[in-house]
Amino acid sequence: MTVLADLEAPLLRFEEALSELVQSDVLFVRLIHQDLVTAGGKRIRPRLVFLASRAIGGAPFELELALAVELLHSATLLHDDLIDDAETRRGKEAAFRKYGNAVSVLSGDFLLSRLLHVIARTGRMELVERFAEVARTLSEGEVLQFQVAALEDYSLENYERIITAKTAVLMELCTEGPALLKGVDGGVRQALARFGLLYGQAFQMRDDYLDLLGTPERLGKPVGGDLREGKATLATLLLMERFPEVREVLRRRGQEPGDLERLRALARESGVAEEVERRIRERARLAAEALKPLPDSPYKEALRELALREAERLS
Amino acid sequence: MTVLADLEAPLLRFEEALSELVQSDVLFVRLIHQDLVTAGGKRIRPRLVFLASRAIGGAPFELELALAVELLHSATLLHDDLIDDAETRRGKEAAFRKYGNAVSVLSGDFLLSRLLHVIARTGRMELVERFAEVARTLSEGEVLQFQVAALEDYSLENYERIITAKTAVLMELCTEGPALLKGVDGGVRQALARFGLLYGQAFQMRDDYLDLLGTPERLGKPVGGDLREGKATLATLLLMERFPEVREVLRRRGQEPGDLERLRALARESGVAEEVERRIRERARLAAEALKPLPDSPYKEALRELALREAERLS
Numbered sequence: 001m002t003v004l005a006d007l008e009a010p011l012l013r014f015e016e017a018l019s020e021l022v023q024s025d026v027l028f029v030r031l032i033h034q035d036l037v038t039a040g041g042k043r044i045r046p047r048l049v050f051l052a053s054r055a056i057g058g059a060p061f062e063l064e065l066a067l068a069v070e071l072l073h074s075a076t077l078l079h080d081d082l083i084d085d086a087e088t089r090r091g092k093e094a095a096f097r098k099y100g101n102a103v104s105v106l107s108g109d110f111l112l113s114r115l116l117h118v119i120a121r122t123g124r125m126e127l128v129e130r131f132a133e134v135a136r137t138l139s140e141g142e143v144l145q146f147q148v149a150a151l152e153d154y155s156l157e158n159y160e161r162i163i164t165a166k167t168a169v170l171m172e173l174c175t176e177g178p179a180l181l182k183g184v185d186g187g188v189r190q191a192l193a194r195f196g197l198l199y200g201q202a203f204q205m206r207d208d209y210l211d212l213l214g215t216p217e218r219l220g221k222p223v224g225g226d227l228r229e230g231k232a233t234l235a236t237l238l239l240m241e242r243f244p245e246v247r248e249v250l251r252r253r254g255q256e257p258g259d260l261e262r263l264r265a266l267a268r269e270s271g272v273a274e275e276v277e278r279r280i281r282e283r284a285r286l287a288a289e290a291l292k293p294l295p296d297s298p299y300k301e302a303l304r305e306l307a308l309r310e311a312e313r314l315s
Numbered sequence: 316m317t318v319l320a321d322l323e324a325p326l327l328r329f330e331e332a333l334s335e336l337v338q339s340d341v342l343f344v345r346l347i348h349q350d351l352v353t354a355g356g357k358r359i360r361p362r363l364v365f366l367a368s369r370a371i372g373g374a375p376f377e378l379e380l381a382l383a384v385e386l387l388h389s390a391t392l393l394h395d396d397l398i399d400d401a402e403t404r405r406g407k408e409a410a411f412r413k414y415g416n417a418v419s420v421l422s423g424d425f426l427l428s429r430l431l432h433v434i435a436r437t438g439r440m441e442l443v444e445r446f447a448e449v450a451r452t453l454s455e456g457e458v459l460q461f462q463v464a465a466l467e468d469y470s471l472e473n474y475e476r477i478i479t480a481k482t483a484v485l486m487e488l489c490t491e492g493p494a495l496l497k498g499v500d501g502g503v504r505q506a507l508a509r510f511g512l513l514y515g516q517a518f519q520m521r522d523d524y525l526d527l528l529g530t531p532e533r534l535g536k537p538v539g540g541d542l543r544e545g546k547a548t549l550a551t552l553l554l555m556e557r558f559p560e561v562r563e564v565l566r567r568r569g570q571e572p573g574d575l576e577r578l579r580a581l582a583r584e585s586g587v588a589e590e591v592e593r594r595i596r597e598r599a600r601l602a603a604e605a606l607k608p609l610p611d612s613p614y615k616e617a618l619r620e621l622a623l624r625e626a627e628r629l630s
Contacts, residue, residue, distance in 0.1 A: 139424040
C-alpha cells in the first residue's frame, strides 16, 4: 500500500514529462499521440523502472529511463498496429485506421527520435549501447515471429526466442537499467536483470495464453489474434504435438467457422491449458526467486508480487 | 579525377562495414538487406561525409558517421516503401511486395538499432543528440507531407518545410558532422552545414521535378508518384497558382486518363518547368557559394561540382 502511494509522484512526473516530450507542431503527430501515448496504458515498464530504482535506494536518471522504455514500447505498438491488424489496441480504435498505416509508422519513428533525445540527456553512452542492443533484439524477434509463421517453422525453441526478444529483453532493461545508471554491479545488477527477463517471459506467456484462451475483456482486444496471423504460441505448440490437425488449423489461420472455439475446447479438455498455466506459474516463481540477492524492502516485495500476479488471473 | 580515386578506398571500407553491421541470424532480416541495403544505392550521403571530412583535413569517426547517415536513410526508405507504394525502388522490386509491409517496417527498425550502435561507438553524445534532432525533423516532415495532402493545405511555405525536413537536414548532418567530430567550430562548420542544407534542398527539388517532368529511366521509378499520392511539389504548386483546375487534378490523385500528361504539357507550355529549373539552379548556386569559407582543396571543388550538377541533368 505504501509502495503504491510512493509510486504516485514519480508516475505523475512521468506522465507530464512524456506529454512534453512528444509535443510536435505537426498536427497529425499530435493526434496520434493523443490517441496512443498520452491516453496512457498501464505503464508497466515505467513502474518496473521506478520499483527497481527504489529497490536499490534510488538511481540517477530513473525518469529518463522510464521515458525511454515507454517510448520504445509505444513505437513498437505503432509499428505493430499494421502488423497485428488488431481492431482495438488498449481498447481504442487503432491509430492506423484513422490516419493510415503511413502516419502510424512515421509517428513511431518520431517516438524513437525522442527516445534518442531522452537517453542522450543522461550523458551515459553505456545506456545508448544497451538500448541499441535491445532495439536490435526486439526488431529481430518481431521479424522472426513473422518468418516462423511464413515458413511454418514452429518449435518451442523458436517460441522461447520470440517471447524473450519481443518482450523480455526490454523488461530486463527496465529493471537492470537503474543498476547500470547507479553503477551497481555484481549480484544485485544480475538479480535485477534476471528478474526482468523472467518476468517479461511470464508476462508474454500470459498474454499469449489469454489471446487464445481468455476473454476480450481481460485481453483488451478480440481473442484469437495470434491464430489469425498464423502465430503459434505455447498452447498451440503443445496442442500441435498431440493433435496433428492443429497444424492445419494454424495453416488456414483459423478461417473456418468454429476453428477458434475448437482449439479452445481442445486445450481445456486435453489438459494443455493447465500445462501452460503450470509453466507460466513456474516462470513467475523463477522471476520472484531471482530477487533473492536484493536487500529486503517494500519495493523488492512489490516486484515479487508483480511477478506472482502473472501466474494468477489466468481465466 | 584524383578526388574520385581518393574516395574509392573509404567507400570500399564503407561497404564492408555496412554489410557487417547489418548481419543478422534472422533469415528474413538478411533477405531484406540483400535486397535494399547491400545491393547499394548511389551512396550519396556517405560520399558527402567523406568529401566534407577531407575538405577539413580528415575527421575522426568519418566511417561511423557515413554508416549512420546511410542507415537512417535506408530505414527511411524501408518505412517509405509502404507509404510511397512505389512499384520500384532503386530499380528493384520494392521489399514489401516480397515479404509484406510488416517485415519492411521491422527491418527498418533493425537498421535504426544498428544506427544507435554505430553512433554509440564514437563515444560522442553530441552526435547522438544531433541524430535525435535530425530523426525527429525527418519523421515530422514525412508526417507533415501526408497531412498537407490529406488537408489539401498546399503552400510554397509547406513545400520548403517538407523538403528541408525530409531530405536537407540529413544532408546537413552529412557535411556538418565531420566538423562536429573534429571539434571544428565557427565559420567552417557553419559553411559545411549551410552547404549540406542547401544542397539537400536542391537535391529534393530536382527529385520532385523529375517525378513530374522527367523520365522513368532518370528517376529510377515510374514518374507521377507524387501526383498519385496527392503530394504537391514545386511545379504543381506554381501550376496551381495559374490554373485553378490543377487543384482538382491533384484532389483526384491524377486518376483520370491523361491527367499526368496534361500536367506535364501544361508545365512545359506555361513556362512553369523553366521557372522550377531556374529555382533549382539558384539553390544549387547558393549551396556552392556557401563553401567559400572553406580552404581551397580538390574536395571543396568536388562538393561544389556535386551541387552544380543538381542544376544540370534536368531533362
